[in-house]
Amino acid sequence: MNTQIFSLKSILATTLFSAALALSSCAAPAPTAAPTPAAPPANMTLATTTSTNDTGLLAAILPDFERQYNAKVKVIAVGTGQALKLGEDGNADVVLVHARAQEDDFVAKGFGINRRDVMVNDFIIVGPTADPAKVKGEALAAPALRKIAEAKANFASRGDNSGTNTKEKDLWKISAVTPISSTTGWYYAVGQGMGETLTFANEKAAYTLTDRGTWLAQKNRLPNLSIIVGGEKVVQNTDPALQNPYGVIPVNPAKHPNIKANLAEQFAVWITSPATKQKIALFGVEEFGQALFRPL
Amino acid sequence: MSDPIIYRLHDIAKSYRGRSAPAVLVPGVMEIRRGEICVIVGPSGAGKSTLLRILGMIEPPTTGWLMFDNQRYDANTQPALSYRRRVVYLFQRPLLLSQSVYDNVNYGLRVRGIKDEQNRVQRAIAQVGLQHLTHANTRTLSGGEAQRVALARALVIEPDILLLDEPTANLDPANVEVIERVIRERNQQQGMTIVLVTHNLFQARRLAQQVGLMLDGKLIEYARASAFFESPVDPRTSAFIRGDMIF
Amino acid sequence: MLWSVILLSLQVSGLALFFAAFIGVPFGAWLALTRFRGRSIILAVLYTFMGLPPVVVGLMVYLLLSQTGPFAQLQWLFTTNAMVMAQAVISTPIVAGTVMAAVSGVEPDLRRQLLSLGATPLRAMWDVVFEARFGVLLALVAGFGRNISEVGAVMLVGGNIEGFTRVLTTAIVLETRQGKFDLAVSLGLVLLGLSFLVNGLLLILQTRTNGIWRAV
Numbered sequence: 001m002n003t004q005i006f007s008l009k010s011i012l013a014t015t016l017f018s019a020a021l022a023l024s025s026c027a028a029p030a031p032t033a034a035p036t037p038a039a040p041p042a043n044m045t046l047a048t049t050t051s052t053n054d055t056g057l058l059a060a061i062l063p064d065f066e067r068q069y070n071a072k073v074k075v076i077a078v079g080t081g082q083a084l085k086l087g088e089d090g091n092a093d094v095v096l097v098h099a100r101a102q103e104d105d106f107v108a109k110g111f112g113i114n115r116r117d118v119m120v121n122d123f124i125i126v127g128p129t130a131d132p133a134k135v136k137g138e139a140l141a142a143p144a145l146r147k148i149a150e151a152k153a154n155f156a157s158r159g160d161n162s163g164t165n166t167k168e169k170d171l172w173k174i175s176a177v178t179p180i181s182s183t184t185g186w187y188y189a190v191g192q193g194m195g196e197t198l199t200f201a202n203e204k205a206a207y208t209l210t211d212r213g214t215w216l217a218q219k220n221r222l223p224n225l226s227i228i229v230g231g232e233k234v235v236q237n238t239d240p241a242l243q244n245p246y247g248v249i250p251v252n253p254a255k256h257p258n259i260k261a262n263l264a265e266q267f268a269v270w271i272t273s274p275a276t277k278q279k280i281a282l283f284g285v286e287e288f289g290q291a292l293f294r295p296l
Numbered sequence: 297m298s299d300p301i302i303y304r305l306h307d308i309a310k311s312y313r314g315r316s317a318p319a320v321l322v323p324g325v326m327e328i329r330r331g332e333i334c335v336i337v338g339p340s341g342a343g344k345s346t347l348l349r350i351l352g353m354i355e356p357p358t359t360g361w362l363m364f365d366n367q368r369y370d371a372n373t374q375p376a377l378s379y380r381r382r383v384v385y386l387f388q389r390p391l392l393l394s395q396s397v398y399d400n401v402n403y404g405l406r407v408r409g410i411k412d413e414q415n416r417v418q419r420a421i422a423q424v425g426l427q428h429l430t431h432a433n434t435r436t437l438s439g440g441e442a443q444r445v446a447l448a449r450a451l452v453i454e455p456d457i458l459l460l461d462e463p464t465a466n467l468d469p470a471n472v473e474v475i476e477r478v479i480r481e482r483n484q485q486q487g488m489t490i491v492l493v494t495h496n497l498f499q500a501r502r503l504a505q506q507v508g509l510m511l512d513g514k515l516i517e518y519a520r521a522s523a524f525f526e527s528p529v530d531p532r533t534s535a536f537i538r539g540d541m542i543f
Numbered sequence: 544m545l546w547s548v549i550l551l552s553l554q555v556s557g558l559a560l561f562f563a564a565f566i567g568v569p570f571g572a573w574l575a576l577t578r579f580r581g582r583s584i585i586l587a588v589l590y591t592f593m594g595l596p597p598v599v600v601g602l603m604v605y606l607l608l609s610q611t612g613p614f615a616q617l618q619w620l621f622t623t624n625a626m627v628m629a630q631a632v633i634s635t636p637i638v639a640g641t642v643m644a645a646v647s648g649v650e651p652d653l654r655r656q657l658l659s660l661g662a663t664p665l666r667a668m669w670d671v672v673f674e675a676r677f678g679v680l681l682a683l684v685a686g687f688g689r690n691i692s693e694v695g696a697v698m699l700v701g702g703n704i705e706g707f708t709r710v711l712t713t714a715i716v717l718e719t720r721q722g723k724f725d726l727a728v729s730l731g732l733v734l735l736g737l738s739f740l741v742n743g744l745l746l747i748l749q750t751r752t753n754g755i756w757r758a759v
Contacts, residue, residue, distance in 0.1 A: 079722075082721055085721075180706075188621075188702075191704065192717070200621060203620055377661075377663065384659060391653040407661050
């Protein structure tokens with residue numbers, strides 16, 4: 001009973017408040033951009049890849065945005081493919097992903113507007129500590145993959161068209177090997193997330209391509225694996241092909257009128273602002289002893 | 297086989313848990329002769345079926361024992377399968393398998409490993425007058441037809457003893473006629489021993505050579521048919537025959 | 544590609560059903576036909592297992608087969624063997640429970656009557672189960688339906704590896720995650736079609752046998 005009365009009260013208060021606001025906006029000049037804190041927060045949906053969520057980055061930086069703009073951000077962490085699809089269908093207001101070609105295509109088709117660079121993290125190749133394909137020492141990913149293929153050592157692929165999977169396919173293209181899951185024999189397209197693919201690699205003594213953030217967060221439960229290519233720290237990764245840039249793209253409100261276009265644009269501006277960049281640069285130092293992302 | 301007595305019951309009593317009075321009490325010795333039709337009459341609930349189940353070696357007696365062709369059957373002794381197979385019990389409410397009439401009648405032969413006895417099966421079906429339904433599924437049969445299939449299913453085995461529990465209850469006269477004819481034929485042609493339980497005194501008169509009357513679980517009169525109907529010993533028997541008994 | 548996924552789904556679920564039937568049918572029949580101390584406890588466990596969440600089964604099988612598990616030497620993790628194992632564990636209680644219900648539905652007196660016709664106890668039991676054959680068939684269909692539509696356990700222990708352990712349900716999850724909803728929906732329709740086919744087959748079987756009975 002109490003809660004009901006309370007909610008009735010708050011609805012009443014909100015109605016009165018907006019009525020007052022409407023009146024005042026007639027009489028006085030428009031209020032400033034920052035809304036009054038008493039207004040209920042606006043919901044916004046962010047479709048992003050699992051890496052930003054699973055590493056804990058979003059949990060660390062989002063409260064700042066929500067406070068500043070009186071917003072509530074609903075995070076849907078999925079593969080890049082599905083994240084872009086969510087934007088395409090108008091089920092998300094803004095996307096934060098890392099698959100440059102697909103992102104450009106998304107913008108070119110008019111589903112998103114004004115892509116901006118946010119940050120990079122890097123990919124590494126991890127594999128069995130015994131390194132059966134003798135890859136260790138290789139600085140570049142493509143020749144390393146070649147060696148794995150020549151040794152017919154097990155390789156676990158995400159196989160889900162995610163950003164990581166797209167990157168892996170690009171690297172195979174450079175290495176001039178075309179492995180196919182069903183026929184190659186040592187190449188396994190797992191078709192699941194990074195965590196599951198790492199688990200598979202750990203169980204089956206396989207190499208795999210992973211983003212460093214997921215690796216650092218999960219390496220304690222993967223006793224059979226270690227870093228083979230990419231170095232122990234981001235700065236030691238000398239292969240430009242292993243760099244992984246993230247972009248933020250607000251969904252085009254012209255395609256879907258119910259999109260929260262203003263808030264989405266504010267989010268894009270906020271996440272590329274110097275203050276947020278500072279936070280991104282510091283994220284992970286405390287927990288893993290190194291930064292997981294480098295702001296652009 | 298020379299012993300003219302096939303069943304000897306010695307002080308048989310059967311009690312069920314939670315009931316004070318025994319369901320069946322046959323003090324002393326009761327004998328059933330080989331090759332006879334023995335009819336047990338009595339009102340419903342008198343324990344006739346329970347006695348028949350003991351004869352069929354389906355339920356052991358609580359106390360006392362049964363000698364079947366010199367094989368002992370009591371609470372602790374189970375008869376060998378070969379002995380059990382010489383007796384067939386036709387239940388008051390026979391249950392048939394949802395298969396064809398032929399398969400049902402053939403069942404007793406099949407479980408005995410007797411194969412290729414089509415004629416025997418056909419003959420049994422013909423004897424109960426159901427040739428036209430040989431391949432029908434039993435689900436499509438009427439109550440009377442089902443009862444006749446059950447009889448054929450019992451007869452095909454050609455058992456030494458056939459135990460019948462109210463085989464004609466709730467049947468129309470035509471079906472009753474068929475079943476009684478078959479019982480008489482088998483008894484006369486093959487010397488099959490038949491023990492039949494009924495509440496129908498007229499049926500007992502038509503078929504019985506030996507008659508027993510059960511009241512409240514006790515066998516109170518057991519005699520040749522002529523003696524039973526004409527000069528009963530127990531006054532309750534006279535009352536039952538006259539139809540004076542109110543149940 | 545699509546055909547191999549469908550074929551693998553049928554193979555895995557069919558094989559799992561075979562094992563489930565091998566254990567579940569006799570067990571269910573036994574539970575229906577015998578009375579003993581502790582039977583109600585077994586029934587309670589069986590009913591619980593009938594509703595066992597597949598993911599939990601997947602987790603158990605995973606832990607058994609993992610490199611750190613007791614059966615690591617089998618090298619079954621992320622193979623179809625593991626998937627068959629998980630699905631068999633999931634569908635055995637369903638088969639057993641449904642068979643039990645079906646056999647319990649047969650008139651209890653039938654067994655006594657068959658015994659009196661000279662059947663051995665085992666033979667009489669078998670014929671009572673055969674009398675419930677339609678219910679047994681239904682149990683098998685229910686088990687197969689559960690197997691083929693199950694996703695949580697096979698995803699965990701099979702790993703959804705293309706060309707090796709990818710089946711219809713895990714493929715649907717993958718395509719949905721990639722936002723390829725049209726493909727996911729078509730795969731879903733295939734799955735639905737398979738279920739319909741199996742149930743239709745059962746229906747035909749039922750009406751056909753009934754038809755024979757009615758014809759004569």
